[in-house]
Amino acid sequence: MNNSLNPNLDRRTFLRGATTAIGASAVASSGLAALAPVEAVASVAMIEGDNLIPGEWLTASKVPLERVQITIESRGAGKLTGLTAVFGKYPFQAWTAGGGRCRFEMPVGRDGITLILSQGEVSSKVILSSSGKTKLREGNYALAAGRVNWKLFRAEAGKLLGAGGNPTSLQHLIVTVERI
Numbered sequence: 001m002n003n004s005l006n007p008n009l010d011r012r013t014f015l016r017g018a019t020t021a022i023g024a025s026a027v028a029s030s031g032l033a034a035l036a037p038v039e040a041v042a043s044v045a046m047i048e049g050d051n052l053i054p055g056e057w058l059t060a061s062k063v064p065l066e067r068v069q070i071t072i073e074s075r076g077a078g079k080l081t082g083l084t085a086v087f088g089k090y091p092f093q094a095w096t097a098g099g100g101r102c103r104f105e106m107p108v109g110r111d112g113i114t115l116i117l118s119q120g121e122v123s124s125k126v127i128l129s130s131s132g133k134t135k136l137r138e139g140n141y142a143l144a145a146g147r148v149n150w151k152l153f154r155a156e157a158g159k160l161l162g163a164g165g166n167p168t169s170l171q172h173l174i175v176t177v178e179r180i
Contacts, residue, residue: 042117042124043148047140047158047174052150055134055141065136068113070094071103071176075160078171079119080145086114095173105180112136115175119145128177138179144172 044055072083072095083095085106094115095102106113112129113136126143128136142150142160153160153168162168 040117040119040122040124040145041147042126043144043146043150044126044128044134045142045148045150046137047142047155050154050156052142052153052155052160054150058135058137060130060135061137064130065108065138065177065179067105067107067180068138069103069105069178069180070113071101071178073101073174073176074099074171075174076169076171078145078169080117080171080173081120082118083143083173083175084116084118084123086116091116108136113177115143117143117145117173136177138177141175141177142172143175144170 045052046055046058070085074080074095074097081097082093085092085094085104087106088109092104092106094104112127112132115126115128117124117126124145126134128134128141130136140158142155148170153162153170154165155161156165158174160168160170160172162170
C-alpha cells in the first residue's frame with residue numbers, strides 16, 4: 001500500500017497534522033478559548049486635504065470639545081459589521097453593515113469619545129481624547145479594522161484612494177466630528 005497522498009506530504013505527516021487540528025478545534029470550542037479574548041486592532045487617520053495623518057501623530061483641539069455631532073459613512077466592502085458609540089457606560093449601536101449615512105450627537109466625557117468597531121465577534125476600541133493615543137479634534141477620521149499603513153493611501157473629496165489614484169477596496173468608515 002502506498003503511504004503517500006501526494007508527492008510532498010506522506011500519510012504519516014498528514015495524520016499527525018489532522019490530529020493536531022482536531023485537538024485545536026476541541027480547545028477552541030471548549031470554555032478555555034473564552035479565557036483568552038481575541039484583541040483586535042483598529043487603525044485611525046485624520047483626513048486633512050489630500051493627506052492622511054495617522055491618529056497617533058495628531059495634536060488635540062486647542063479648545064476642548066464638550067458636545068459633538070458625529071456623522072458616519074461606510075466605504076468599501078469587507079467584514080465590518082458595526083460601530084458602537086459609548087456614552088459613559090451606555091453603548092449605542094450607531095452604525096451597522098449595510099446601513100447608509102448616520103448622524104447623532106454625544107457628549108464628550110472625561111476620557112473623550114469611545115467608539116467600538118466590530119467585525120462579527122471581534123471588536124476593537126477606538127478612544128479619541130485630548131490626552132490619549134489618538135487625539136480628539138474636529139474633522140474627518142478614517143477608521144479601519146486591522147493595521148493599516150496610511151502612507152499607501154491618499155484622500156480626495158473625502159474618499160480614500162490607493163496607489164495610482166485608484167479607488168481602494170479597503171473597507172473603512174469616515175467619521176466626521178463637529179462641535180455643537
